[in-house]
Amino acid sequence: MNAVVYQGPHEVAVEEVDEPEIEHPNDVVIDITTTCICGSDLHMYEGRTDAEPGIVFGHENMGIVTEVGEAVSTLEEGDRIVLPFNVACGFCRNCENGKTGFCTNVNPGFAGGAYGYVAMGPYRGGQAEQLRVPYADFNALKLPEGDEHEDSFSLLADIFPTGWHGTRLANLEPGESIAIYGAGPVGTMAAYSAKLQGASDIYIVDRVPSRLDLAEEHCDAHPINFEENDPVEQIKDAHGGGVDKGVDAVGYQAIDSDKEADDDYDPARENPAIVLNNLIQTVRPTGQLGIVGLYVPSDPGAPDEMAAEGRLGIDFGKLFEKGQKLGTGQCDVKQYNRRLRDMIIEGRADPSFYVSHRESLGDAPEMYERFDNREEGVTKVLLEP
16 A cells, blocks of 8 residues: 655655555544644754654544454444554553543553654554554544534544644633644644634634734634734733733743844744743733643754753743643644534634645655645645545
């Protein structure tokens, strides 16, 4: 079968790989109908991780069940399912407590597993024609038959639940104000989730006009372009002493507008701590921060030696002085995906507005390049075999 295979920094190729097989009685195999390119894939694509050539990418996957292991009891051939990007067992201590992003059984020596991602276990990604799903009874979320809501349902694998997770880590309550740094897929979904949860004022910070326009149109968010002026000052000018809650949907590759380089996205412009420090300044005393932007314990392409070891210069004294709380960590997708699915089915939510491209699997190399270049209008790319 064909799959998207990592070749090295800034290079993927569609190659023939072995078809997946049932390896355990709890497995199923699916024919992929939709798989997505994620901003997290770009960390590997750019060579900013320890990923080795040969990895099949793709942790946002949905499809139709074609083979069923003999121990699977809730799925059958023909079922349409979407998969959390987390691979989880369902019965370890963390899974039993709903922390499926930190399963201790699926990836020995590490808390958490995922499809097609470096250090996240032996699970091949789904940017391919087929995919093996382990612990399938637990990991699969059933969908209605047919192809209705295909774009929206595909976003249940990661970005819609992760955006929602950012607001929950920040403990957003109805009527509160919130600032979200990053208007990429997760940041925009955080703004959309804040709207669905009844936030009063929503501010979203980015530098790409098309992304800010989408968030303004669909999330009722106030767009803040950090290249035009200090985002903290812009938000405080509009909202007095600061907002109630904040979300970091950027992570360690954050751009610093005070730094200059030949290219807008040159690593020389990076400041891995700038979003965290801006959030500390933006959120009011005793407010709360939700941090879903990716941070790593090591970064081969970091702008300085400290950041290369995953250590950041955070204004912890100011955080302490303001009595702020923070929550971190990747999303436990299963905490949210069932209710978000039902909101989509009932017409209460439709995150598909963020999808800009649906392309064939063979177009993956081109779309990776365009997405990595932050090309205007390329927001969320879906691939179909």
